[in-house]
Amino acid sequence: MHGFSDYSDKVLDHYENPRNVGEIENPDASATVGNPACGDLMKMTFRIVDRVIVDVKFKTFGCGAAIATSSMATELIKGKTLEEVEELTDKAVAEALGGLPAIKMHCSVLAEDAVKAALEDYYKKHPEDRR
Amino acid sequence: MKQIYMDHNATTPLDREVLDAMMPYLTEHFGNPSSSTHIFGKIARDAVEEARGKVARLINARDADIVFTSGATESDNMAIKGVAWARREEGNHIITCKVEHKAVLDSCKWLEKEGFQVTYLPVDRYAMVDPDDVRKAITDKTVLVSIMHANSEVGTIEPIKEIGEITSERGVAFHCDAVQAVGKIPVDVENLKVDFLSISGHKIYGPKGVGALYIRKRVKMVPLMTGGGQERQRRSGTLNVPGIVGLGKACETAMRDMEKESRRLVALRTRLLEGIMNRIDHVYLNGHPENRIPNNLNLSFDYVEGEGLIMSLKNVAVSSGSACTSQTLEPSYVLRAMGIPDATAHSSVRFGLGKSNSEEDVDYVIDLLEKGVRRLRAISPLV
16 A cells, blocks of 8 residues: 555544644653654653543654554543553554554554553552552 | 646656657557568558667667667566576676665566675665775676666666776676666766666656667677567567657657756756755755756655655655555665665655646645644654
């Protein structure tokens, strides 16, 4: 697959109008995954109140699919409990976007990794919340 | 919305006058040039020979030294494998460089499996091969040197004349993939001292699926295609008459327009480069600053990824050396060979200007780029 002609309308929409862009100040959890040398870098920050993700923001350096998967991942976890967020999979992110070209599936994996890494950061600071 | 095509290093549209030249050979003049017993064959044969002359004139070759092929990939394969097979008893060493087209690199890799040894010369930060490296790499086993004329990604023009001096002194065959140079800058096979030179139709406003290989007289080579013995036994297969007529016309047109069009393209490219540099910071030029073909501009935009940026140029066709536009997830091997860091390589965009582009197009693209870069940098964790 080359370029963006194979992207679904949802991918294009999330690329053009990414949701939850930015960075939460003094977040309860944060993580950066990927590497600019590999072409993808995602940063997620969470505000967590009573084991619920009340706010989430992301910043991404990457292709259209990387931006869209980060945006969709934030949509999927916002307002969810920690247990629900733990269940998030790369497949769910890709499906919510109406699918991704095979060569771009690694972007949804990175989005899941970013969410899970931020969650891990939270549990490190709040081991009592890990169930 | 107007579509702007700025990817002329990938392919060019067919020129109207090329199409007009081809049309009679797609319809009423359908003869097989190998049919010597009737007028249908003769008309086709005459058209092929006329085209051969036009191709030859563009590169200052003898008509008889032009062989028509299906395109530059075939020409590259034919020269590299053909020389290797023909000179197998004399030696098994080939020299090429790391930024060649895949048609050259993969032909060399294929020959390595056949027992050949290949030296892949490095390039400098501008993608330039050092002729002295060629000189040092030649051994008594070297049968072929293959170095491209101009790089398709970054536009750098290689020191072909200097390399040609070295190979001719040492009696080594010299192949040059000149796909990106022919029709854009003067290419003279005598001056350059090349033995083989690959040409492609669709890079010079001719049809796809047709190309040519210049083969210097008496330089040994085994044909890849055997069969009917067309093209003086050097490339069998029924000739693609309309394609060949189109290639001939494209060469004739390129020769006529080259000087004027090159000047126009250099001015457009300068406008594009200066416009971008004046309005966007942290932008880097990839390739040689002066020694480059007129229509190519390759830039890296720090903190944004190439495909992500290209997507913001919705109705503009450009390409990128970013992994995300390739099948491999690796950034461009050309940019890597130039020592460009991976993160910068991922941020590259190639602009290939051509006949259809105007100053208005360039100004429009600068506007879009400025907006796109600003938007993407705002969401980039690297800023």
